[in-house]
Amino acid sequence: MDWEPVVGLELHAQLSTKSKIFSSASTAYGAAPNTQACAVDLGLPGVLPVLNAEVVRMAVKFGLAVKAKISPRSVFARKNYFYPDLPKGYQISQYELPIVDKGEVTIQIDGGSEKRIGVTRAHLEEDAGKSIHDVFPDATGIDLNRAGTPLIEIVSDPDMRSAAEAIAYMRKIHSIVRYLDICDGNMQQGSFRCDANVSVRKKGDTRLGTRTELKNLNSFRFVERAIEYEIERQIDVLESGGEVAQETRLYDPDGNETRSMRGKEEANDYRYFPDPDLLPVEVTDELVEEIRASLPELPDAKRQRFCDHYGLNAYDASNLSLSRELADYFERTVEISGATPKLCANWISGELAGALNKAALEIGQSPVTPELLGGMLKRLADETLSGKLAKQVFDAMWSGEGEADAIIEAKGLKQVTDAGEIEALVDAAIAGNPEQVAQYRAGKQKVLGFFVGQVMKASQGKANPGQVNELLKKKLGNE
Amino acid sequence: MSLNREDVLKIAHLARLGVADAEVERYADELSNILALVDRMNAVDTSAVVPMAHPLDGTQRLRPDVVKEIDQREAFQKIAPAVSDGLYLVPKVIE
Numbered sequence: 001m002d003w004e005p006v007v008g009l010e011l012h013a014q015l016s017t018k019s020k021i022f023s024s025a026s027t028a029y030g031a032a033p034n035t036q037a038c039a040v041d042l043g044l045p046g047v048l049p050v051l052n053a054e055v056v057r058m059a060v061k062f063g064l065a066v067k068a069k070i071s072p073r074s075v076f077a078r079k080n081y082f083y084p085d086l087p088k089g090y091q092i093s094q095y096e097l098p099i100v101d102k103g104e105v106t107i108q109i110d111g112g113s114e115k116r117i118g119v120t121r122a123h124l125e126e127d128a129g130k131s132i133h134d135v136f137p138d139a140t141g142i143d144l145n146r147a148g149t150p151l152i153e154i155v156s157d158p159d160m161r162s163a164a165e166a167i168a169y170m171r172k173i174h175s176i177v178r179y180l181d182i183c184d185g186n187m188q189q190g191s192f193r194c195d196a197n198v199s200v201r202k203k204g205d206t207r208l209g210t211r212t213e214l215k216n217l218n219s220f221r222f223v224e225r226a227i228e229y230e231i232e233r234q235i236d237v238l239e240s241g242g243e244v245a246q247e248t249r250l251y252d253p254d255g256n257e258t259r260s261m262r263g264k265e266e267a268n269d270y271r272y273f274p275d276p277d278l279l280p281v282e283v284t285d286e287l288v289e290e291i292r293a294s295l296p297e298l299p300d301a302k303r304q305r306f307c308d309h310y311g312l313n314a315y316d317a318s319n320l321s322l323s324r325e326l327a328d329y330f331e332r333t334v335e336i337s338g339a340t341p342k343l344c345a346n347w348i349s350g351e352l353a354g355a356l357n358k359a360a361l362e363i364g365q366s367p368v369t370p371e372l373l374g375g376m377l378k379r380l381a382d383e384t385l386s387g388k389l390a391k392q393v394f395d396a397m398w399s400g401e402g403e404a405d406a407i408i409e410a411k412g413l414k415q416v417t418d419a420g421e422i423e424a425l426v427d428a429a430i431a432g433n434p435e436q437v438a439q440y441r442a443g444k445q446k447v448l449g450f451f452v453g454q455v456m457k458a459s460q461g462k463a464n465p466g467q468v469n470e471l472l473k474k475k476l477g478n479e
Numbered sequence: 480m481s482l483n484r485e486d487v488l489k490i491a492h493l494a495r496l497g498v499a500d501a502e503v504e505r506y507a508d509e510l511s512n513i514l515a516l517v518d519r520m521n522a523v524d525t526s527a528v529v530p531m532a533h534p535l536d537g538t539q540r541l542r543p544d545v546v547k548e549i550d551q552r553e554a555f556q557k558i559a560p561a562v563s564d565g566l567y568l569v570p571k572v573i574e
Contacts, residue, residue: 141566
């Protein structure tokens with residue numbers, strides 16, 4: 001039987017305002033417990049929420065970036081439930097009239113094809129506090145610093161058909177909120193969170209299967225693994241004649257499985273109603289147009305420009321436009337080095353990305369700046385350096401030994417391109433290894449590599465490999 | 480539409496209200512009467528009316544994104560039933 005997975009995501013992005021959505025308390029991360037929880041955040045009697053203007057602007061920015069209709073009038077509602085990290089007994093959210101209406105994004109999937117993913121809606125709401133369950137033997141500790149932090153919840157249509165597509169969509173939204181500078185995107189600190197709705201159906205069916213909701217997905221990798229696991233689990237259940245139960249399941253990264261949250265299955269009944277403390281939010285056309293005019297170049301436009309202007313392939317262009325910082329790094333490197341954009345792209349996505357990954361650093365923290373990398377690539381482009389020597393220079397720059405030119409000088413890493421010098425080395429290699437010469441001439445082409453190795457070794461890695469190859473072929477073939 | 484015993488108990492539970500057994504029938508009656516009134520209002524054609532979100536005909540005033548609150552944890556925690564290490568303590572939520 002062929003099964004088709006159906007995935008939809010609910011993404012929560014913390015908006016990077018200075019103060020909370022309905023109070024003037026700070027949203028800074030990492031403060032001592034409850035030092036940033038004011039009377040409004042604590043839900044004390046008599047307080048009133050006042051909406052933060054910046055939150056509205058950020059939501060409009062997001063809406064425009066996903067080509068959505070911005071609601072001229074949106075309404076805050078109370079979502080009622082009892083949990084100690086929500087002292088009011090309700091969360092202020094948006095229900096019937098969200099600020100961002102239907103939109104869409106385009107994702108790039110395997111093989112370079114594109115797919116449109118619908119954004120059902122995006123609405124504003126306040127975050128809850130944090131519960132600390134494991135410190136006190138018979139009490140739960142509550143820290144309300146996070147209570148009232150502005151969130152935008154972005155709900156997708158059930159348009160994704162695999163874990164890979166879900167991740168591509170999530171990365172696209174992540175990239176958009178970072179480009180817009182409305183969310184820092186930090187998943188470890190919970191600034192960007194994901195719940196996934198997963199179901200499967202027989203291929204060809206138009207009706208959706210029963211879905212489960214996956215929670216506790218705090219990294220891209222976990223989201224992918226949890227969805228993959230859940231798809232397999234549901235197929236197993238259905239193939240063995242069972243039925244998928246509609247429920248919330250928690251992902252356990254240690255066991256790489258999802259588990260039912262038994263006991264918390266009380267049907268959701270939030271009794272939403274318009275919050276009488278807040279008037280409808282009006283967004284004027286003037287405000288929308290003002291914000292539209294201030295939008296930065298977004299990932300899709302940048303990717304397209306990288307293809308058109310720099311001649312990069314779709315893969316490189318996608319990679320390099322993933323974040324604004326990385327894209328800026330690339331453009332600066334091209335400008336400084338004067339090397340081909342492809343060469344710059346290869347080094348940034350290859351050597352540099354590898355080194356950053358290994359050191360767990362972000363592009364903005366790279367010890368090799370675009371100025372340093374560009375300086376080195378300039379010497380690679382003008383053939384002062386070979387690829388191999390360039391790697392040595394890169395390592396030295398990474399360890400803080402200065403600029404490429406200084407390193408080349410100090411370590412004597414200049415590539416040998418002098419034809420006479422190379423010929424002498426080639427001749428010596430041929431003269432010194434008659435046995436391998438005979439093998440080569442008997443048709444064993446592989447032996448060429450041995451000679452290249454000999455010459456490179458004799459030149460301490462500095463001979464130009466292209467020239468060496470060419471000359472060896474000529475000399476070995478001729479005689 | 481009328482509410483039965485179970486409906487009343489469910490609503491009371493969602494609102495975390497204790498309702499004495501003897502009162503359940505009375506609440507069921509009273510709430511049903513309110514719904515009957517709503518039913519009568521439903522007979523009016525409101526398809527051309529924008530739903531009212533607030534009785535005041537205004538729009539939300541916005542405040543600038545500026546931090547103004549200072550730390551008043553000590554004052555707030557004086558009136559809390561239990562605190563420790565800066566945290567508010569509540570009965571254990573999960574086992």
